[in-house]
Structure formats: structure tokens, C-alpha cells
Amino acid sequence: MAVYLRHLQEQLNSGVNSMPFSWEDWVDLSYLNRFLNGQGRSCASFLTDYQISLKYEMDESLPSTEYANKSFCLDNVDYLKTPNGKYRDEKLLPGFNFMQRINEKSSFIGKVFNAKSYLLSYAPTPSLIYFLNENGTYYKIKPYQATSMMQNGLFESFTEKSMFAGFDPVKEFGNLEEKYLTHNENDFADQLLKTKNFELKIPEGNFYLNTDELFADLYKKDPSLLEENEKRFLDSVEYSKAADAEDVKKYFNEVNILWPASYNAHKLKENGGHYDARFFSGFVSEMPFSEFTFHSPYYIPEELDRRPLDNPTSRRTIILSHLLHTLLTATFHDGLYMFPAHGSLLSWYFTSMSFPYDGDGDVQMPVADLAEFCLRYNNSLIVQNPKYGLGKYYIDCTSSLTHRGKEAGTNNIDARVVDVDTGMFVDVTGLGVSADRLTASNMNKLNGWIPKHVRSKYPLSKADSKRGRRQGALASNKHKNEAAKAIQKAEANDKEMVNNVLKIHSENKIYNCRNDHYYTYEQLSPVRLTLFEGAPTFVPASKNSLTSILEQEYSALSLRRVAWEDWVYLKPLHMWVHADDVYWACVVNNLQPTTAAGKSKNKKKAKGNKKNVKGVNVVGCYTGNEATIISEMIKSSLYEITSEEVLKHKDERRPSMNIVEELYHDNLLNSVHAKEMAIYHSGWEWKTPSIHDYHGVPTKWKDLAQWMLQDHAPPRMPLFDYLSYVEAADQGKEVLILPSNETGIQW
Template identity: 40%
Template sequence: MLHQFAPLRFRRKLASISLLLVIVQNETSIAPIINSIYKILTNPKIDNLNPKFTSHFINSKIDTELDEKYIKSYLEFRQSKHLYDPIITLSVYLNYLNTQYSENSVKIPFSWEDWVDLSYLNEFLDDGKSLTCKQFVDKYKYEIDFEWNDSTPSSSLVDKTNCLDTMDYIITDEGKHRSKKLLPGFNFQKKLDKVSTFMGKAYNAKSYLLSYAPKPDFIYFLTDNGKYFRAETKQSSSMLRNGLLKNFLTSESYNGFNPIEQLSKLNKFYEIEHEHTFKLRLNNDNNYQIDIPDENFDVDFATRYKYLFETDDSLLKDNELNFKNSLKRSFQMKTEDIPKYLDEVNITPNHEYRGHKVRENGNHYDSRFFAGFISEMPASEISIHNPRSILNNSEIKSTATPENIKNSILSHLSHLLFTVTFNDGLFLIPAHGTLLSWYFNSMSFPWDEDADVQMPIGDLAEFCLRYNNSMVVENPKYGTAKGYVDCGTAITHREKGNGNNIIDARIIDVDSGMYIDITGLSVSEDEMDENYLKKFDKWVSNELKIDYNILQESRQKEVEMERAYKLRDERERAEKEKLQRERELLKIEKENLEKEKESFEAAKKNYDNKENKNDADDKQRKEKRNLEKSVKDIHKQHKIFNCRNRHFYSYDQFSPLRLTLYEGAPTLVAVNDSALRSQVEIDHDALFNTEHKNYHFSKPLRAWLYAYDILQAELAIGLNPKPDKSVNEIKKNNQIEAREVCPTYRENQVKVFYELVKQSIYDTTSEDLIYTYEYLMDEERNLKNQSQVINYLSKIPVYFKTEKKPFINIFEEVYHNKELTHAHEAEMKLYDNTWNLSDPNIIDNLKPLTNKESLGEWMLKDHAPPRVPLYDYIKFAEQEFKIDKTE
């Protein structure tokens, strides 16, 4: 039932719609609607008034009046259950880091219990609910190939199961850091490689993080302008058991939980700004361009990191020692024998969950941080929740959509990675589908589940040396994303080999297991096929083909010579056998022994002379081969490099690079527009295809619209798009392809868009955005400051909404990406005259960026990711229904 004030607010909504859309009467263009939206959302007074629309954590501080009650509940809950509150964790750890700096130390205790939502395990903590390792394996259908009896101690099978029952685990070195009350009964030493249901994999991952996952070597706390604080870690129990939280709450400086404030208190003396940051280098170039040194694509690891091998292990930092050991292992392995390093989630195919077949697979999740398939689960079961909702201990209601959760995760993880590498002066470039998504609007596609980036091998090596086995924490002004960096152990091998390690490294979202693939680019011995040779016609000279032809001709001659040598060897072997038979006859014919012996010795002498001649021929042949160019030599000469999945590029396709933004973070792409398009390696038409599966790209909004939303709008105004399936069938899955609805949409664009706007207004929060705008613009109210507005809005009652909510809220979408898409449009018009993904009639009321200087200067400023921070979004989606009993 709607709140008693709903009718009044509903009338306000209708009045707002009328005010917004009156301009479109008798209009045939969609531009007036969009221009009205831009006008409202670019007003600075709208910023930060609404949790759903805010771009940072200004609303995430726990209210002062709720501190005591909330903290009491939090402390009580964590005595017997798992709970993760990112605001508390960040505040406490940053505060402790500040005390360490004052004591000239930068080492902080670490427990995954404080940094990951382990509440999945709570269901096993109640009396009688815990499971032994065997019970767990049986329940979640792990495929095992050994016998396991109920009476078998878990310690006797730990080599096969990688699992210890709590009674066996609690006495281990790792167990001493854990509270027995918080152990689920099963304690996994490793991620399980055996096939299981996806929930079995999720519980396995959470148990592993709790019980055995090693600490990161460092935590990087990002700050403003690409700087960061770096802290070394030491294994510890949780902050409740080691005293960190208690010390924070009882300190004289305690004033609630605000990670932004805690970060600002850190001693700037310890703040790190890398001397090779691209910001300094690009500021010195009026064109905001930079060249990649071609030696970055060819590294002699033994020479470059000789200093590590000459330094005693005891004098190296953890990251240096780990990198040194990784190089040792890589040197010792053969390319064809390298085992797979990075593991995804291996689930039982076609299994059911809650009565439906699981559609997602585990290919886009890291197995250690896997938290379940977000799109397969009811909102109440997804592991990422507002901690207040978990404290409420009742059914969780949420308006969050799986796609919006994924979009937020990928947006902030990308922002993390690009920010770190750019400001460390490491070349990292969007690749494949990620580059294509940048081409449209500088953000990931809404259907993306991962991202792809590439680094020259020299830059990748430095990235792994500095960041491998580290956790990077987002600037709390922008969110609470945490990325764990994991680099493979075969970096010196640059050929595809057995294909197990085509990905060199990943940065993994700690909350979900989603990740970004990082591949290295280097010269290698992998050969190009005919298609790639044709592709390089415009990028390298004809000498490349000539060298490849010479190489192939040489190989053909070599094959022919091998055949000739084989025939020669066969003839000589037959002759030798004949001589041997003759020798045996000599034994029988004693009377001719001396004569036959002389004949045999003469023949043997002749044969030995031939053997010596053959050895000389082989030696000459090997010397000739050594003089010929190898594949790697050819690639090095012509500046051809590739990743381990045999994607080949020429140097001129990458360099020079220019400044751009992706997901709000600075990065680099090729200056040459045709080079950019060639990197995508797809049909040229895809760069301008505004329809993809369930989405349509709206040029006026510079954003992707969900086809099902378009269908809902079409049906609401009486249009008949005639989809392939019945409407009832489509509504079952909330999915329809864009090609089925876009013809009708294009014929009735203004009417359909009018309806989409109305649906978006219905989906605005209780602090109605449009009404907020009207209220702010009412001069009779004569508000003196923004705090009065916030105070007024906080008193507006929350009510349940019954209207249909669109998947893509137009206001939310435009609010978050308006500045970034504005800059991207200006950038593409400056650099690429073929880019046509804009509407010339749209005015977005932002300051125009008309030249490279103004554009570059703006890009080098800090920008928030375009998507709502994950926990802000979850907080809104769950608090909208007023389910928090602490209020």
C-alpha cells in the first residue's frame, strides 16, 4: 500500500513531468526532451542531494545519532556472526595507519574477516547447522575419485580434500587467528578444483578466505591526484579480536566513521607520487601525446632484474622476493609444460537452482573470491548487502538489479586499475571489447562481465613487481572497491605454448570475484598466419613479407634437405648391413678369411670417410641455419609484437598514444583513428552498430537503453512492435532483442522516449529529483544553504512504489555519465572525423571542450567513476523499503 502522502507526491510527479515535457508538444525532434534533462541534471544544486544519484560517499557516513546504537549492534553481531561494513573497516584501518606513521612504522595487521563479506557462512554457525568436510562435499555434489567414510578423520584425507574439520583446524597455526564460534565446520586450505554446484563453490571460496587465504603483501590506499599510501601487512585476527576497533572507539579523536576524513588525516610525508607519472609527462606536451619506447616490448629478464638475483633474500621486500622466485620458476619451466595458473570457477553444468537451470558459467569469476552468480539468485540471497540489512536479521528486500550491481563493480574496478597504472607511468591500454566500449562512450558495455587490457611486457613486469599479491583500495571519495592483483608465474615465456596461460595477470574484485584480464605484448617466436600478414600491409614495409617468404623458403629447403639426408642415411644403413652380413660370411669361409678381411677393412675405411663427410655437412647446415633470421628476429626488426593468444600488432598501431578517459580514469589510446579501429579486430560496421543483443545505443543520451524497457514503453502507448515471441513469453524473462523493438522505436521516437522519461520519474527515489529541482528553483523559499534543503528532504516520507521500474533509469544514467560522455564526444570530434555516435541537436549545458589544451587539462583532473558506488547503490536499494530496525 502506498504511503498516505503518495497521492500528493504522485500529483507532484505528474506536474513535474508536465513541466519537463511541455516543450515537446507539437515537436517532432527528441532534442527538446534531452536538452530539458541535461538542463536539470547539470544544475550544481542537484549534486549530493540523493543517495542513489550521488557519485561519492558524502552520504555514507553513519549518522551521529545512530553511532552508539549501530555500533552496539555491530559489536554484538560480530561476536557470533560474520558482518562486513566497508565504512567501519576503512575508518578503523586508516586510523590505525595514522598511528603507525606517528610511530615511524607502516606495518598493519590484516584479516580477510574485516575486508570481505563472509555472511554466507552465517547459516552454518547456528547450533546444529555446521557441516563436516564430508557432509559439505556430499551436500554440494563435489566430484571426488576416492573413498571417504564418515568415520575417517579429516586430517588423514587433507591432501586430497584440502579441507579440515573445525576440531582439526583450530589447532593449526592458521587456526590460532580465528574464533571457533565463527568457523562453519569445514575449513578449506585451497579453492577446490573439482566440479560442484555454484553455491558449493561460493561457500568453498568464503571458507578459504576465512581459514587459509594468505594476506596481501601490501595494501595501497588511493588518494587524490593519483597518489597513494602503501602499508605492509602482517597476518592477524580480526579487528574485533586484535584491539583495532576498540582502540578506535575509545580514542580521544573518535568522531564517528568517516573514511574520507580519516584519509585526510594521514601524514602527507608518507604519501607516494610516482616520479614517472604520465601526468607530469603529458602536461609538458601541448598535444597530450606520448610514445611507447619500443624496447618495452622486448625484455631480457635475467639482465633487467639481475639486481634481484644478486641481493640476499633477507634484504628484499616481500614483493621483490616473490617476483624473484616467480622469475626463477619461469626460467625453469618449458613453455609446453606450464600448468594453468589463474583459475576460474568450475561448476556442474546444467544444474538447477531455485527451480531454474543455471545460465551463468564460472568463466568470468575468480574462484578464490567467488560470491555466487549475481544474476541467478534472488535479491535476498546475493552476498553483497547493506550491513544494516543483515543486522536486521529478516528477509532482505531490494530493488537492486544484477546488471546494475555488475556494472558498478566493473566500473569501479576499471577505475582502480587505470588510475594506478597511469599514475605509476605504466602503459596500460584498453583492448578487444573494452576498447570497442570505450569507442562508444568511454564506459564498459552494460552487458560486460569482465574487461580486457594490454601492457607492453616491460610495463607488465614492473606492474607485477610492484603490485602482485597486493590489494588496491579505492579512494573513499569514490567508493569502497578493492582490487586484488594476481600475476602468473611464467612471465618470461611469450609464446602460446599449451594455451593454459594466455592471460598474464588479473586484478580481481574482492567482493565478487569479477576481474579484468591483463595480457602482455612482446616480440616472440609465435608466427603470424596469412590473415595477419595481409592485415599488416598498411602498417609495415614489404620487407616483412619478404623476410617471412625467405623464412618459409628456407624451411622448405630444409625439409627437402632433411629428406635427402634421410635417403642417404637409409642407403648407408643398407650398405652397412650388407657389410655386416659379409663379415658373418667371412667366419664361415675360413679359407678366404684374409682376402675377405682386407676387402672388409677397405669398405669400412670408405664408410668412415663418408661418416666424416656427413658430420661436416651437418655442421655446415647448422651454421647456415644460425645465420638465417628467426621469427623473433623478424618481429623485432619490423616491430611486431603479440600477446600469448596470438593477437599480433605493429608498433605503429599503438604509438604514439594520446590521453583519454575510461570509466572516469585517465588512460591512453592510439592517436591514429585507423590504428584504433584496426586494434578492435572486428568488422568495421560494429563500430557504428547501435544495436547489440538486448540493448540499443541512444545517441542523444550517449548511453545504452535496455530493449525490454523500450518494449514496455511501446506497449504502454499502444504501439505494436510485433516481436518474434509473445509478450507474455518475453515478460517471463524480461528480455527481448533490440532488433525486435527498434524499428517501431525509430518510427515513434519522441512518443517512446516520452514514456521512458515518465517511467524513469516513477523510479526516482523518495527525494524526488524533479521535485527537488523545482523546490531549489523556488525563490520564495529563500533557502540560505544546502543543509536546509537536505534537512527538508530528509523529512519527506518513504513509500512503497508500485509502478513499473525501468531497467535503465534515464535520469540516473545521464547524471552519472554526463561529464564523461560530454568530454568523450568532444575528444572524438577532435581526433576522429568518422565518429558519428552523437546528435548535433543535443545541448548538454556543460562547458564546451573545443581544443586539445582545454580537453587535456580537464582529463588530467580527478574524476569519479560514472557508476554509483556499489555499497551506496545497495544501501539505497535496501533502505528504500525502510527495513532497518535501528532507525
């Protein structure tokens, strides 16, 4: 990153708005090293060696081009003849060169190599790179396909500088001149400062997608003068308009592995559904001991007689936190409405941060904002402000943007923002008017938000798609002419129904995403300022709107539930902790650890090495013993980070999460959220003061909102800083955690 930032400075100073790009420099491809030095595999041998079940046979005596339309793979000799091949060094190719994801299911190990090969050989060069700076400003530059920085001279130029003193991305970024910064005049921060209550009404027109009107200036532009991102966007819109949504193939591909699956004699916890196939680096839950997964340079030796501080939960929350922080910061200052949705909105309700068990994030946008987002950012990289971390996020938008119904149900996601290091992602869905009819269930969920006279006359859906009716007609008619008549009649009825439903939805301001989530305008707007993962964003200003949205998706109980999966919510800490930790704290204090039916009530038996306890099983112990449990957890965490053996617990079952670490990470933003909800949401379940409230957090909404509009770091420490802390702790150094007035943490 330091090398690229130095080159960015040199390019901007010379008036050049472009830079060379190779995915080799932006992702870890070292997984492919095992196939170098004469260890390469042909496409056929790779697919065989990694037990990928093909529906066809490959003859290795034939050139790989014979099977390329099935295997999507070329051997080196064929790949080097392609336009992409001229940018690659044959000595650094693994032998197999994939054009896309392997369609067939396989082990996750094969999927890792598939992803890395694709990035090396065929992944498209981004249209733009956005380097985020302070207060919504950024440097924007056009990359062009090139060889890696080890071959094109960038690295050598950087290290040969007479003043070379190491690689410092923060320093290099600070050397960039502000005059090259870009800032959107529609920045929401500027708009909100002009309001009384830091609220905005979303324009109703944002929920309608008329691409001809929205992008009239682009259509009038001379095609030869269109920027690459503009041309791609218009091409995508025209493709979408011409396509039958029922026939559009699934656009986004996750990692499809053979399931159930095991590795190294244990069952895998993940099935690949939360990873983008193109950037997959292995399962985070397999860290840090698997050689086939995203890993740090530093490994915790297994022989150490203690549980590692470097755990999958911490890594996953760090990655997702920085991804959401970067995305929401960028769109907020770019004047695009984007806000947390689904599980992300529910997690915001509790702590203003993602649940520790979340594997991805969800955000929503009015469909017009979504279209503008895709115009600006599709096929682009957003680079995190180096002051906060070294995240790089690839943005990809669907090819069927103009279709706003669920149809076949394979393209419910409109855009995806992917962490290129791991493949973890945030899903983006658009909200707009469509002809998809409400079911009786969805209508009941909107009770009170849709007028009674509309409800009584509404043509409720029977959940039968156009394709379903076509297939039904064909099945029930033996003769083709009878089938054709039946299809024509169904399509005529469809057209009449479409117009009727569109009219009802438009007149009553009923909007939906492409996965049957329906809302009314009054539920969604106005929106107010808030923070999620430390980034400015929006939630419905009305507490009735907010709670109704969450309750219609999750139930009223979800707003009060203090246990989910392996986690328990501790009100005084305003944070989720692992149920294993609560269980352990109960045991050492001679409290009944579990209360669920079928669990042992024998305290001696309960003192065993209990793992993977469900949160609901330990709530009974925690309730009524809050002070004791929290005190024990904090005390044990203090012992966990000290090098003094005498202070360490002799029990092998020390908590897997470092509560003090988490406490200070989340302290400031948790306290701000608690203050905010106490001010703005009098019915908030968790409004009681926490034990870590900061003195000095503004108590008046105006002052608090102005503070929230300032730049803030993500609540989680950057991954590399986190790993440095782990390494220091493992080397026996004392590590002191102190709160900081600026970011909430200081190491």
C-alpha cells in the same frame, strides 16, 4: 575501513610501516555463520552434502590429513595444528578448512562456501596495501598476518576513543598526514603536460622482456635485504625461466560449476567464467533475492508490486566501473603503460564506459611495463580512495611471465585484478615479441601494417604446437627409438623456426599477447590521453590505428552496431538502454515493437508482459521514432522515482532501468567523450550533439586534455551510496537527482 584507516594514521605517526591483517576484516564471511553453533561440517560431510562429485572415496573415520592432497581440506582438529590455525578462533571455524579451490565441479552454492573457507583459513596475507589518495598519491604499508580486529584490540581501541562519533572512512582518511604520501616521479600526468598534443611514444624496448637487464639492480641486491614483493618476484621469474610452458598448469581459476544449472526453479544466467574462485560470493545476476549471493544489507520485499531499482545490471556495472577506475588511475600515475583492450576498448569507443552487459574488463600492457607492474603490485591490495567508494582489489600475477607464446592455451592471462567482495575481475595481458607464428587469418588482419615483402616470405603457422608434434610423433612411431628421433628432429626444426620468426617479428615490430592477438608498433604507438570509466588512460593516437585494431578483432560493423544482446544504443543519449525498455516504450505509443522474423505483428498481442527482448528486434521500432521513444523512457523514469501514486504508470511492465538516473550518472563524462571524439576522431560514428551536452565542457583539445588530467570520480555512484538511494526510495521518500559540477552526480 574506518578502523583500519585510524590505525594506519597511528602507525605512520609512530614511524611504524606495518599493520595487522586478517581476511576476516576485509571480506564478508557471514555466509559461514550457518556452520557455527554446533552446525559445523567435516570435510567429508561437506563434500557429500553439497553433491561434489569426487573421483575418490573418503572414510570419515580417518583423519582429514589422509585426503588433504586430494580434497585440499582439513577438519578443525587438524587445521588448528597448522601455522595458520593459531590465528583462528575454533568457535568461528565452519569445520571444513579449504587450502584452495575445489577442483571438481559442483553447484555454485558449494563454491561460495569453498571460497569463504579458503579466505578464512589459508589465503595468503598481501605483501603490501596501497591506499589511494588524490592525484596519483598513495599510502603504502606492509601487512602482517594476525587475528581479526575484533580479537587484536583494533576495534575496541577505535570505539573506546573519547571522541568516537561513528564510522566515517572519508573523515579518517582525511586525517592522514600528507607527508607520508608516496608519488611516482614518472607520473604520466607530469609527462603529458610537457607535450604539445598530450601524446606519448611508447618506448620500443617496453615490448621486450629481458629480466636480467630490467631488474639487474634487484639481482645485485643482497638477498637478505630484498623486500617480500621483490623476493617473490625474482622467485617467480626464475621459476618461469626453468619451466616448460607446455607443462605449466593453468594459473588462474574461475568458478567451475555444473552446467546447465538452475536454482530456485529457474535457470542460472551465468556459468562462473567471470568470477575468480578465491573471492566468489555468488552470482550477481541472482541478486537481490538469493540468500546465496553477494547482497546488500537491505532487501527489496518481493511483495512490492513493482520492479526493483536494485537490479543486477546496475550492481555489475558499478562494481566493474570502480574496479577499472581504481586500477587505471593507479597505473597511470605510477608511470606504467596500461590501456583498455578488446571489449573494453570497443566500449570506450562508444561511451568511454564499459558495456552494461560486460561481466569483466580487459587491459593490455607492454610486457616490460607488465613485469614492473607485477614487481610492485603482485599479491597486493589496492584500496580505493574512500571519497569515491570502498573498493578493495587484489592483484595476482601469473607464474610464467617470461613465456610470451600461447603454447597450450591455458595461461593466456598474465595478471588479474579482483574485486574481493564479489570475485569479479579485470584481465591484464602483456604485449611483446614472441616466436608464435602468425596464421594466414591473422596475417590478413594486419594487411597494410606489415610490408608486402615480409608477408610474401613469412612462414605462416599451421597451428601445430610443439606438444602436438610430440604427440603426433609418438603416435606414428611404434618403437621408442624412432619416436625419440622424430621428437629430436621436430625440436631442431623448432629452434631454427623460433630464431627465424623472432628475427622477423623484432625487425618489423610485430607484437602479440598470449592469445593470438597481434599488433604492430605503428598501430599501438603513439598513444594519446583519454578517460575510461572516469580514469586517465591511453588509446592509439591515430584514428586509423584505433579503428584497425577494433576492426581486426570485431569487424567494421562493430563500430556502427547499435544493438547487441539485450541492449540498444541511443545516439542522442550516448548510452545503452535495455531492449525491454525500448519495447515497452514502443507498445505504449502504439508503435510496432518488434520487427524480427517470427515476432508477432499484432499490436494487441504485443502488449503482453514482454521480457528479455533482443536489441536487434526493437531497432526497427526505435529507428525513425527516436524522439518519441526517448521521451517516453525519460518520462516513465521520472514517474519511477517519485512517491506520487497518481504519476505512476499502471502497467506492471515499467522499465527496469532508471533512465534519468543513468542519464545524470553518465552526463559529464559522456559529454567529454563526445567532445573529445569530435575533436580527435572526425570519423567517429556518434559525433552528433547529444541532448545532455554540458555547456562549459572545453572545446579545444588542449583545454579538454588538461581537464581530463584532473582527478574525476567514477561515472557510476558507489555501491553503498546506490543502495542507500534504493532504500530511501523503497521507504517512500522523494529522491531528487541533481547534476554536480564536480562529479557529474549529486544525491
